[in-house]
Amino acid sequence: MLIKLVPGNSAGTVTAYYVSSTGDRHDEIDFEFLGNVSGQPYIIHTNVFVQGNGSREQQFYPWFDPTANYHNYTIHWNPTAIVWYVDSVPIRVYRNYESQGVPFPNKQGMRVYSSLWNADNWATRGGLEKIDWNSAPFVARYRNFRARACKWNGQPSITKCAVNSPANWWTSPVYKQLSSAKQGQMKWVRDNHMIYDYCRDFKRFNGNMPPECFKPQF
Numbered sequence: 001m002l003i004k005l006v007p008g009n010s011a012g013t014v015t016a017y018y019v020s021s022t023g024d025r026h027d028e029i030d031f032e033f034l035g036n037v038s039g040q041p042y043i044i045h046t047n048v049f050v051q052g053n054g055s056r057e058q059q060f061y062p063w064f065d066p067t068a069n070y071h072n073y074t075i076h077w078n079p080t081a082i083v084w085y086v087d088s089v090p091i092r093v094y095r096n097y098e099s100q101g102v103p104f105p106n107k108q109g110m111r112v113y114s115s116l117w118n119a120d121n122w123a124t125r126g127g128l129e130k131i132d133w134n135s136a137p138f139v140a141r142y143r144n145f146r147a148r149a150c151k152w153n154g155q156p157s158i159t160k161c162a163v164n165s166p167a168n169w170w171t172s173p174v175y176k177q178l179s180s181a182k183q184g185q186m187k188w189v190r191d192n193h194m195i196y197d198y199c200r201d202f203k204r205f206n207g208n209m210p211p212e213c214f215k216p217q218f
Helices: 156-160 180-193
Strands: 002-004 013-020 028-034 043-049 058-060 071-077 081-086 089-095 111-118 141-143 194-197
Touching (some): 043 089
Antiparallel strands (some): 013 028, 071 081
């Protein structure tokens, strides 16, 4: 999806682009864009829910003005991993370690959603900055949505969508591991623009870190 975010004073707003199943034990893969007061950077917020459990947040400052032009935000989800891309640059990978007891979303079909909502109880500086309704309306612009996906037809799709075959292009070897060049791009983003990683938040988890935090993701 190409998205141009809310310009000006967007404090308290969240623009979202994500895929999700339904129900209390839903799966979800998120791009959320946390607004800010004029002149301060947006925050690109990513997360993955499995069976209703999230708490896997990573956040980044964009290295560009996301309100000036459209930028490409891509969620690549296959049996091997989830990769979040910004303008074809990978910023995060969450690999499938289900065989080692790490939850991975692969048993529910998901739909694509977008929204622009009031989250001023937490989105900007932990809720300190509230929405300035005098700046309304708040407008985010979307265009050129492109879905390249395996159609969900119920439980048989769990196997059908994951099998290695020419028809399932997303299972080909090129999509199972980032190239050296892509890994280099991602390292640059994470070294210079990542501002929060749940795998480094030892206080939050009282030292009981999620098991995927000890496994290579790239």
